[in-house]
Amino acid sequence: MTKIQTQPPRGTRDFYPEELRVRSWLFDHWRTVARSFGFEEVDAPIVEHAELYQRKAGEEIVDQLYHFELHDRHLALRSEFTPSLARMVMARQGGLRWPIRWFSIPQCWRYERMTRGRRREHYQWNMDVWGEAGVGAEAELIAAIFAALDALGLAPADVRMRINSRALLEETLRDRFLADRPDAFAPLCVIIDKLDKIGADAVVDQLADPAGPVGLPRPEAKDAVALLSVSGLEEAERNAPAGSAALAGLRELFDRLDDYGLADRVAFDASVVRGLAYYTGVVFEAFDAEGSLRAICGGGRYDRLLETLGGKPVPAVGFGFGDAVITELLADKGLLPELPRDLDAVVFPFGADERRAGTLLARALRAQGRSVELVLGEVKLKRALADADRSGARQIFLIGPDEQARGVARCRDLTTGEERDEPLP
């Protein structure tokens, strides 16, 4: 028959043992950090109701949804975890004790044209706090992100966090441009998020497009974009309404981050808005200091998401931290580990007569918690030794006719080459 396609579907990955070890290494760091912050792991189906993602703000992530009709249901592969999380919170809204601190490591899918070496699936570490309105939640999340970056081996100067507040931007724009059209704010943020990618002129064009979702007069679109280049909270304060609550929140957040020892690693950046429609308050993004890669992770406050899905309002904040960019950065820095296979011992019975003794020895070693490869079939000694060396095993136990007669196995340390007899069980 004709050969099947041996590559996985375009834009997706197989994980052979060496790749799975790197994935597990990364996930273990994420889990360890999340647990050290007192977060509990959750998960939801990778196939979701498509309606969960239907928003009208022109987000890239919604345009790229993997969705399909199946048996009269409109389903989708999750493109992000937050909508599933919102559904889960809503389903138990009466019975939860606030705040909840949940994390997850879902695989997420988006159907992209494969022009930029991007993949169609990635794993994304999520941490979310629900039920806490204060910026203490943001501070904990940002501290967790830096704890993970540190644990992965990056230096403090390798990654910078840019922080802004959509609430501040909204307060600043409201009186000037959006007084009568609050619904235009979310799509405005989605367009502004493209600033780095498409440039200021194109953003102005899209904001001013009369057929678009924002439709600002062109001078006002230009003013809005100009606001994004203010540098520092002091300048932002001059544009903001007097007594701005959003500004006070940002100031408090920076104070808190100082308590975490992060003052040098974070900065206000008025151009950060994030590309998801549902953010309402503080938003943040981490970047490699050289600025050569896409965002490492990002998140923000989304206090109105549950309302838009028909639930009672609950304040919430969270972030997503994908496996793709961090892996690129770690590789660039030479920090991606070469993880050998973790194998304690190989047991090699020379032939059929020693097979039972070999099995009993393997059983005994495994019962002690050791990882043991039992050589199967008829293999030559030379080949067995070469395989054991290649496997990275620490020891090989050799059982030939002579050893069996003496009731021992010959145990060779594969690092030092030293040998000694070990009694057979």
Added chain:
Amino acid sequence: MTKIQTQPPRGTRDFYPEELRVRSWLFDHWRTVARSFGFEEVDAPIVEHAELYQRKAGEEIVDQLYHFELHDRHLALRSEFTPSLARMVMARQGGLRWPIRWFSIPQCWRYERMTRGRRREHYQWNMDVWGEAGVGAEAELIAAIFAALDALGLAPADVRMRINSRALLEETLRDRFLADRPDAFAPLCVIIDKLDKIGADAVVDQLADPAGPVGLPRPEAKDAVALLSVSGLEEAERNAPAGSAALAGLRELFDRLDDYGLADRVAFDASVVRGLAYYTGVVFEAFDAEGSLRAICGGGRYDRLLETLGGKPVPAVGFGFGDAVITELLADKGLLPELPRDLDAVVFPFGADERRAGTLLARALRAQGRSVELVLGEVKLKRALADADRSGARQIFLIGPDEQARGVARCRDLTTGEERDEPLP
């Protein structure tokens, strides 16, 4: 707006923290056992080429494929892991050193009518050996299954393994019925696998259906079904051709399983054939001893799968062990653990003045590897204590104005109620 559906898609599950803990407990046992046997973890995309599953043997698992057209590609959610594994092996067939021992814990999907309380997704522990033709591979896999059952707390008498060989059945049937139609054997096995579910008469009807994939004359169909009720290897030997290699293999396998101390837990059963078309040799299934549940796990040898996909032949054997039936059995036996949240400490600064001290203490405890929940926002002492108790935390660190003035936190052991002062960092 109208409320979204808060339940996950029909037949799927959310994992709240308490359910995720049970899932992780089960997965950890599977991983520990697989590693103790020297197996390496792998993974593949949950979305696969649909062609990978297109077989013509009338298997339930293929009929129930979650498949869809997307952007001119015919894709499917994986229903089982073996086809992905075969694809991965084939892609690197020239560079692998045999035998390979790989395991995985994929989520698998099948679209079933939801009439029997069955779900549409499950997690399935897979262990496979590729490149070893001898039954030593089967013995290792069956030993690993029992090691997992033991580790999960089941008693030796709780689960029985039934073992057969499709090769033996094929040898026995070949000369009598299938001499000129070897392709009819796989669909014959798929039909025979339904014996317990639909009964002998219905199996005969399907085997004898002239429009079906087997189309045996009715008397021969009856003879074939009669062969399935032979009890014991001795009786099987009378039906098998002289010098049957399959029978010799089965005898060797039972000898090997005796070396693993499993003689009392396994038995020959001529009616076990498994419902997948690709098995060629030994097949096995584990059941609860009371026989009240579906199979806990099952597997077999599939030496010709790679050829049917267009690759070079490689002998292979593996099993799948789902999370559904084992969870039912553990629940029935009272062995499903109540796993509390694993939280070391709660840090509670009474108010804004103590917040910095609380953050510094949480940082210090986390740096020691402890899991620490930092109380956010303004909370009353009574509420903070009740929450800490409810969270299962071992300690709470209280920092009020008095403690802060003295440079300490009041540390209460939540099990004993004992209190002591701990210096603030």
